[in-house]
Amino acid sequence: xxxxxxxxxxxxxxxxxxxxxxxxxxxxxxxxxxxxxxxxxxxxxxxxxxxxxxxxxxxxxxxxxxxxxxxxxxxxxxxxxxxxxxxxxxxxxxxxxxxxxxxxxxxxxxxxxxxxxxxxxxxxxxxxxxxxxxxxxxxxxxxxxxxxxxxxxxxxxxxxxxxxxxxxxxxxxxxxxxxxxxxxxxxxxxxxxxxxxxxxxxxxxxxxxxxxxxxxxxxxxxxxxxxxxxxxxxxxxxxxxxxxxxxx
Amino acid sequence: xxxxxxxxxxxxxxxxxxxxxxxxxxxxxxxxxxxxxxxxxxxxxxxxxxxxxxxxxxxxxxxxxxxxxxxxxxxxxxxxxxxxxxxxxxxxxxxxxxxxxxxxxxxxxxxxxxxxxxxxxxxxxxxxxxxxxxxxxxxxxxxxxxxxxxxxxxxxxxx
Numbered sequence: 001x002x003x004x005x006x007x008x009x010x011x012x013x014x015x016x017x018x019x020x021x022x023x024x025x026x027x028x029x030x031x032x033x034x035x036x037x038x039x040x041x042x043x044x045x046x047x048x049x050x051x052x053x054x055x056x057x058x059x060x061x062x063x064x065x066x067x068x069x070x071x072x073x074x075x076x077x078x079x080x081x082x083x084x085x086x087x088x089x090x091x092x093x094x095x096x097x098x099x100x101x102x103x104x105x106x107x108x109x110x111x112x113x114x115x116x117x118x119x120x121x122x123x124x125x126x127x128x129x130x131x132x133x134x135x136x137x138x139x140x141x142x143x144x145x146x147x148x149x150x151x152x153x154x155x156x157x158x159x160x161x162x163x164x165x166x167x168x169x170x171x172x173x174x175x176x177x178x179x180x181x182x183x184x185x186x187x188x189x190x191x192x193x194x195x196x197x198x199x200x201x202x203x204x205x206x207x208x209x210x211x212x213x214x215x216x217x218x219x220x221x222x223x224x225x226x227x228x229x230x231x232x233x234x235x236x237x238x239x240x241x242x243x244x245x246x247x248x
Numbered sequence: 249x250x251x252x253x254x255x256x257x258x259x260x261x262x263x264x265x266x267x268x269x270x271x272x273x274x275x276x277x278x279x280x281x282x283x284x285x286x287x288x289x290x291x292x293x294x295x296x297x298x299x300x301x302x303x304x305x306x307x308x309x310x311x312x313x314x315x316x317x318x319x320x321x322x323x324x325x326x327x328x329x330x331x332x333x334x335x336x337x338x339x340x341x342x343x344x345x346x347x348x349x350x351x352x353x354x355x356x357x358x359x360x361x362x363x364x365x366x367x368x369x370x371x372x373x374x375x376x377x378x379x380x381x382x383x384x385x386x387x388x389x390x391x392x393x394x395x396x397x398x399x400x401x402x403x404x405x406x407x
Binding site: 058061068079095113117118119124127131138141144147151152166173176177182183184186188191192195207 | 289308
């Protein structure tokens with residue numbers, strides 16, 4: 001006798017352990033949402049129907065492993081936010097203190113080296129998964145009508161990811177950071193018409209100094225996270241509205 | 249087909265089939281996330297983030313390289329000739345402008361590739377452009393990574 005799940009019998013018989021596990025998992029999760037987690041809250045706000053509707057939303061069958069990179073990117077963004085917040089507890093954004101504070105994080109703060117290393121690797125992996133996600137969308141033609149706006153939101157998110165990487169690179173204030181930024185800011189300084197302005201805007205002067213560090217810190221931990229959160233929300237809302245594309 | 253379907257042909261399949269996001273698809277996501285976390289942890293433990301000497305504006309290191317995402321751009325910049333192209337416009341100005349135009353073209357991609365096909369082999373031009381861009385990115389990232397030394401595959405000294 002196949003187990004009844006949500007009032008429907010499963011279409012095909014599965015091997016019994018998997019079926020039982022799935023049954024338990026479904027029962028725990030859906031009833032937890034309905035009764036346990038939102039019990040008292042739900043009697044007042046009546047959220048469970050909306051949440052259940054959202055959670056039962058169908059994921060199309062053509063979704064395969066190549067569709068995972070966008071989701072992984074978002075997960076890495078959350079990892080970066082969490083480890084980044086922890087790093088701000090000890091990091092001091094000034095040209096006299098930054099290097100020593102990073103050294104302190106690496107050598108003296110308990111698990112500080114691990115938190116900074118996770119931040120470092122998650123950032124590198126995120127750049128990779130953003131590109132992989134973009135390549136998948138490109139070759140599936142998933143940017144086509146009606147998803148043009150979501151492609152543009154994605155291009156903004158790519159630019160924001162690169163800006164995160166570029167500003168974060170300076171923060172340890174070691175030789176690599178300092179000279180990497182000195183060379184890197186030559187590129188926007190060569191922009192036609194607005195080059196001089198861009199150089200002043202980014203460096204806060206003619207050279208890379210403590211002012212540059214303050215700017216990059218502000219961009220890295222305040223401005224870019226805010227803007228990125230906005231674009232992520234738009235990106236996800238559009239996916240939800242338009243569904244996951246199907247290659248034809 | 250209803251009027252709505254004609255307007256948005258790719259949206260038809262959505263409601264008809266598939267597995268519920270929660271809990272079945274969510275379970276897969278939990279597994280993927282766990283795998284990604286394990287990879288990050290392994291990399292962090294075996295290759296912790298480094299820290300060089302403190303910044304010193306009076307001592308320029310020999311090879312200054314950016315993060316790997318910018319390596320292709322860094323390598324391409326080396327092939328841009330120094331000096332003035334015309335008037336007070338340098339070759340670097342032209343290169344940066346070209347990069348900006350390329351960025352805008354990428355953003356405008358859905359309006360440039362207007363064919364209704366999404367399958368890669370039914371739009372050969374954009375398939376070719378995509379593969380070319382991907383190949384250039386990989387090649388110049390490789391060259392950038394080994395620039396200033398001999399690359400391990402061909403043993404060439406890379407500028």
